Amino acid sequence: MSKEKDIIDILGHELKTPATVIKLNAQLLEKFSGQIDKDRDEYERYLSRINQAIEEQLELMEMLLTSSGIEGDNIELNIEKVDIKERIELCIDNFSNQAKGKNIRIFNKINSDTPSVLADKIKIMEILNNLIGNAIKFTNKGSITIQTSFDNDYVSVIIKDTGIGIKEEDIPKIWDKFYRVDNDCKTKYSDNINIVKPGGSGLGLYVVYNLIKMMKGDIEVESKYGKGSLFIFRLPVYKD
Ligand SMILES: Nc1ncnc2c1ncn2[C@@H]1O[C@H](COP(=O)(O)OP(=O)(O)OP(=O)(O)O)[C@@H](O)[C@H]1O
Numbered sequence: 001m002s003k004e005k006d007i008i009d010i011l012g013h014e015l016k017t018p019a020t021v022i023k024l025n026a027q028l029l030e031k032f033s034g035q036i037d038k039d040r041d042e043y044e045r046y047l048s049r050i051n052q053a054i055e056e057q058l059e060l061m062e063m064l065l066t067s068s069g070i071e072g073d074n075i076e077l078n079i080e081k082v083d084i085k086e087r088i089e090l091c092i093d094n095f096s097n098q099a100k101g102k103n104i105r106i107f108n109k110i111n112s113d114t115p116s117v118l119a120d121k122i123k124i125m126e127i128l129n130n131l132i133g134n135a136i137k138f139t140n141k142g143s144i145t146i147q148t149s150f151d152n153d154y155v156s157v158i159i160k161d162t163g164i165g166i167k168e169e170d171i172p173k174i175w176d177k178f179y180r181v182d183n184d185c186k187t188k189y190s191d192n193i194n195i196v197k198p199g200g201s202g203l204g205l206y207v208v209y210n211l212i213k214m215m216k217g218d219i220e221v222e223s224k225y226g227k228g229s230l231f232i233f234r235l236p237v238y239k240d
């Protein structure tokens, strides 16, 4: 299959499905507009679904843009001092509802002395969103642990999960563009989609790997099939 076809498939499915959810819930909301006092819970549930679907669309579009930017070698990084602790905490916060919904605990073990890094503030969020999002997506029970450590030159961030894990033979391929291990992770919208494998596009780790390299960092993975995975990435310490 050509790359263009892959992209069209992803656009067709991954962007269109959340758009349909937005549309349906917006129609439901219209019916409730006159009686919000009475059915506030329901009203808020529909609103939160709309927000989540829009959020997913924006994230995927951002990832598509970054990915084609990487390919065309035209990504502009804004390298500055970034408080990585604060970034991780923000990201954990953003994912807390999703984790709660799956009954998964997120353990925050960020070292409070973790120094700032020299990196792109927005791209760091893209990296953390992908890695923490994956950890939650591929974990059905247990927990996610997020840790930091550092030396004079690098800050390391560890994202560990008790999820489905990755087979040894699949590990080298996960960084490839569009690569997804053939697992039974179903999309929350449908389990009967054969355009692309459900639950994502396989762009996440490709983008993560390339962004980290561009910021003069590194990323590695350790995983045991059926037991869980550990992703560790490092970025240069900011020095005055
Ligand atoms: N924490 C994890 N546990 C188990 N498998 C993982 C984990 N992270 C990544 N993988 C495997 O690596 C594949 C590639 O990950 P990647 O983030 O690139 O794609 P995706 O999450 O499937 O889609 P996208 O990130 O584009 O929404 C995943 O499909 C999954 O098979």
Ligand SMILES: [Mg+2]
Binding pocket: 130, 133, 134, 200, 203, 204, 205
């Ligand atoms: Mg992903």
